[in-house]
Amino acid sequence: MRILLISDLRGAIVTLAALTSPRRKISCEAVCFCGNIVRGQARWEEWKAAKAESRVPNRNLQEIIAEAYEDLQFYKQFCNLLDGLGVPVLIIPGQLDAPEERYFMFMQQSVFVSRHLQLVQENIIHLNSYLFTGFGGLLTEHEREDYFVQHYSRVESLFGTRRMRWLNPPRILLFHSSPVFPDNGAPGCSPLVNEIIHSAAPSLVFCGSATAAPRIAGIGRTVVVNPGSLAEGHYALVNTKSRAAEFHTLSPGRR
DSSP states (O other): OEEEEEOOOTTOHHHHHHHHOTTTOOOOSEEEEOSOOSOOHHHHHHHHHHHHTTSOOOTTOHHHHHHHHHHHHHHHHHHHHHHTTOSOEEEOOOTTSOSHHHHHHHHHHHHHHOSSEEEOBTOOEEETTEEEEEEOSEEOSSOOBSSSSOEEOHHHHHHHTGGGGGSOSSEEEEESSOOOOSSOOOTTOOHHHHHHHHHHOOSEEEOOOTTSOSEEEEETTEEEEEOOOGGGTEEEEEETTTTEEEEEEOOGGGO
């Protein structure tokens, strides 16, 4: 099975339009997206500032209120472009796809009217001979936040992913958080993903996080693929049978 793997769009709709243009003629049987459709810049900046100043973040800032309209436009354009490819599109949220309520309310309606979009957050999807499931947002040790960012604590992360180890193989898991790779980690990498990988032993793991460079690596018996940030033009084509990945980058003139 040939899969187009993308992540971390961060509002770069022009880049997604270039990637999905019929002129590119990308041949794939499915698309997997590992989160961060929107920019979420105002929410992110207020979240970081409030933490640094040990205060409660302010939801009523004008920039945050204005950002809600921008989010909905990004969600709509994202769904329309990927639905137009005519193949199954499996989606999980990123840490910036917040508030959680806004994201899930929009996406569940989009999935309902679409023939191809599938929200795989804690859901199980069967494609060809593979079972897909996923858990998006940033997986953390203790932090829980669902308005400014989507952060999940250890307890919620492990509970939400408990069914993964019960699925019949071959199984493919989607995360927004990258695991800690054997040779090095990067900001945003989550040891919790490593724990889940060792427990579930999937054939493949697809992950995101814009701080991590495109790469493929083995963790135990699992092959992990991070396509890099689509906002920077990065994407991957994954062969699920050989568990090999081709990494590509759109040239700046085409995004």
